[in-house]
């Protein structure tokens with residue numbers, strides 16, 4: 001299911017302006033890559049799966065990396081063309097893609113893996129990452145933890161104003177899936193507001209289960225990092241996993 005088709009218009013502003021400033025994320029990831037692959041960026045190839053609008057990919061390209069973006073949503077990739085040359089963008093499902101090429105880094109940023117709703121899809125994605133990763137390369141992804149999703153479902157809705165439009169985000173739990181209900185109140189020419197609703201579904205799994213699966217796929221787990229406090233604990237909200245292929 002393609003997500004963010006309507007919310008796309010507001011996505012970068014809300015995510016990078018409020019939730020996760022782009023420069024902090026890029027510095028964090030750049031330092032991590034340099035730690036494990038101490039080479040000049042121009043000699044490092046990155047595959048960013050679920051690249052979305054390509055804002056992160058563009059920063060890495062500016063740092064000199066050779067970057068390819070892959071996403072399942074053609075509308076996301078259309079927007080990504082504003083940030084990356086079309087020849088570096090690939091429309092494909094990250095749970096089942098075949099590029100006949102391996103990369104130094106496979107990246108899946110900003111809890112994009114949580115858009116895979118079933119455990120089988122997570123397993124397939126790990127398989128794809130392993131196949132497309134060079135020996136001595138690293139695989140980096142981050143999750144919203146179950147603790148974080150549970151917290152968000154208890155929080156009040158978030159409201160954002162864009163000129164005359166208003167965007168309301170609220171997360172509900174539906175059986176075992178977490179669902180963002182996105183309501184966009186768009187001002188029409190006659191002064192009234194049109195209400196457009198979009199749902200984005202996410203899921204997460206326990207950290208111990210993810211680690212076990214990564215090991216069984218052949219990855220060596222280098223480290224787990226809490227994006228905010230470094231040390232991962234039961235109340236971590238956003239956790240980065242860093243794996244290598246030996």
Ligand SMILES: C[S@@+](CC[C@H](N)C(=O)[O-])C[C@H]1O[C@@H](n2cnc3c(N)ncnc32)[C@H](O)[C@@H]1O
Pocket residue numbers: 002003004049050051052053054055056070071072073076092093094095108109110111112115116
């Ligand atoms: C949170 S957004 C993208 C974030 C982007 N990585 C960033 O840091 O800005 C999640 C992205 O995952 C993509 N996505 C969801 N399921 C996917 C799949 N099976 N394969 C590839 N991309 C997928 C969506 O289209 C969306 O662009």
